[in-house]
Amino acid sequence: MSSSDSPEISKLEIIDGDYVLEDVPHLSDYIPDLPTYPNPLQDNPAYSVVKQYFVHVDDSVPQKVVVHKDGPRGIHFRRAGARQKVYFQPDDVHACIVTCGGLCPGLNTVVREIVCGLHHMYGVKKVLGIDGGYKGFYAKNTVYLNPKVVNDIHKRGGTILGTSRGGHDTTKIVDSIQDRGINQVYIIGGDGTQRGAALIFEEIRRRGLKVSVAGIPKTIDNDIPVIDKSFGFDTAVEEAQRAINAAHVEAESSDNCIGLVKVMGRYSVQSKRNLWAGFIAMHATLANRDVDCCLIPESPFYLEGSGGLFEYIEKRLKENGHIVIVIAEGAGQELLSESIQSMTDASGNKLLQDVGLWLSQRIKEYFSKQRKMPINLKYIDPTYMIRAVPSNASDNVYCTLLAQSAVHGTMAGYTGFTCGLVHGRHTYIPFNRITEKQNKVVITDRMWARLLSSTNQPSFLSAKDIVEDKTDAGQ
Known part of the structure; x- marks a missing residue:
């Protein structure tokens, strides 16, 4: 899959001439009059002690923190985190998780924390694991995931879902998503995988489906641009x-x-x-x-x-x-x-x-x-x-925060994005920004x-x- 296959899906919003918000798509961009619901976290006793837990709608993170005093403020990304309103009722969510590409420490931790985040923070019970990478959408069985199933997997290397390279067929994958009634898709993989995720999002948007697509960037080589580092x-x-x-x-x-x-x-x-x-x-x-x-x-x-x-x-x-x-x-x-x-x-x-x-x-x-x-x-x-x-302590914490950021983003209706740390702050980044080039020394x-x-x-x-x-x- 060449970089030319990756669609341009970011939204540029220029404010005051020198402040640029490179925003991510939202379900409401192509589905009008979507209902919203109060975030279940407001009644969660674990988060009741947190001051201003919900992220403000205007919070953003600058791509560059070192600037000249008279220079422009530059590009910003939307800050990740829970919003006051969500676009999915917990009982209506049918999520799936897929891991693609080579192995990397932390894959199981990300899978675990997506499942546990959906379950414990939002009360989501229906989560499927796609077996064997992208081709698993149309060629293999799925695995039912709940907190008990994934409880100890962060202590193991590899991925309990299996993985593979290639196998991306946009039409077959989206047909499978639509036939199974899936409405949240979590895709864990490197730059090639994220380019595939962008194509999946575009096809879902073309069909007008209420399906959020979130990516979690994975490369052991740390060569994904924009973000501070990749997990593992x-x-x-x-x-x-x-x-x-x-x-x-x-x-x-x-x-x-x-x-x-x-x-x-x-x-x-x-x-x-x-x-x-x-x-x-x-x-x-x-x-x-x-x-x-x-x-x-x-x-x-x-x-x-x-x-x-x-x-x-x-x-x-x-x-x-x-x-x-x-x-x-x-x-x-x-x-x-x-x-x-x-x-x-x-x-x-x-x-x-x-x-x-x-x-x-x-x-x-x-x-x-x-x-x-x-x-x-x-x-x-x-x-x-x-x-x-298995991932070490530092990567385990990082994987947890990436997974929770992805869950918060999809529940808030964002789609066509990947999660990443930018100057120490978790953000939502358009797919094309992390696939347009490769980071290098x-x-x-x-x-x-x-x-x-x-x-x-x-x-x-x-x-x-x-x-x-x-x-x-x-x-």
Whole structure:
């Protein structure tokens, strides 16, 4: 599914010339005279002590918090949270939840908190789990969900609903939603999944159905734009550190030892552009402090010659007797053979050759054949272990708030939106804003400079690379 398939569904409202509210659709935009009801939370004893629990209709969150004093106020998003009026009676709600794409820590937590939020906050009893991703709408059975069924699932990795890539057929999915009488759809997945959610919303709006569609963005790589971070990222960084610690112990325990760790950091193709994400590698390196070199897709590197990776490895081995290298799975793909470059998976992500194994072999060949220098190399690939673990405490809290924000939004009649944290505030964001581009590490930014200062590695950059990155950062 290409980015061109994603419809433009945001509503721009310009106030006082320099304040722009990029709003999300509402059921009342295309269904006139919808009745409203008092929010059941006003009678919920758990929330009776909260001062001003309901979000004001005019509350918004700025996309940029650092502005010049004479500059425009810029784009704002609608603040997430419970509203005083809702557009669904609890007994009339028939909700469904689907998880799509790759595994990520926190999926089960999000599922659990949607179910529990609907049940405990709004009294909704009918919630279905769609089995096996998008294709489950028309090809598989559903699972009945209630608080008892999902009670302990946050302690497990993976997703109890199953998942898959691809399988998106808008007409079949909306036919299934309509035939089952579903009127709230919660879609958990990455950028490809959210593009699919936007198409589902458009078809539902075209048919004039009273169905709210809410997305919860999921990518372990943290490469979704606009939002502060995606759920599962904190857990991934924490687990990556365990692998780095093991590599450091191995490297310190042997002479001329190289500990090489490969972590996630995808390289995907959208809009005919190559896009990367080395956030896990960068943050795990900064957090660990035992790493001597971090290689990510956004920062090109070369192997041989003055200032190259091999020269740096040899220098560190002579100085310290060991070196720890962290490489993101999408790094160095341009150095590998072109045999698999044109292949993508069902979600449009480029299929990668194993850069970790390739780099291990090249390092061994260089030092044994060209330098005649004995080395030990320990290669660790924790990729699937990281994806499969349960979410940590920080991600569990974040998943809970994302799920509750989605529930509040759908009950308030909003649709065609995704939930996300923007500068520490939960917001409702139009689908197209989080699918129009992919977030990536900016190697001319302060965070990458901090990493280089921590590892003391060379930048491996040419003047052309720096100019190109500054251009991308300004877009």
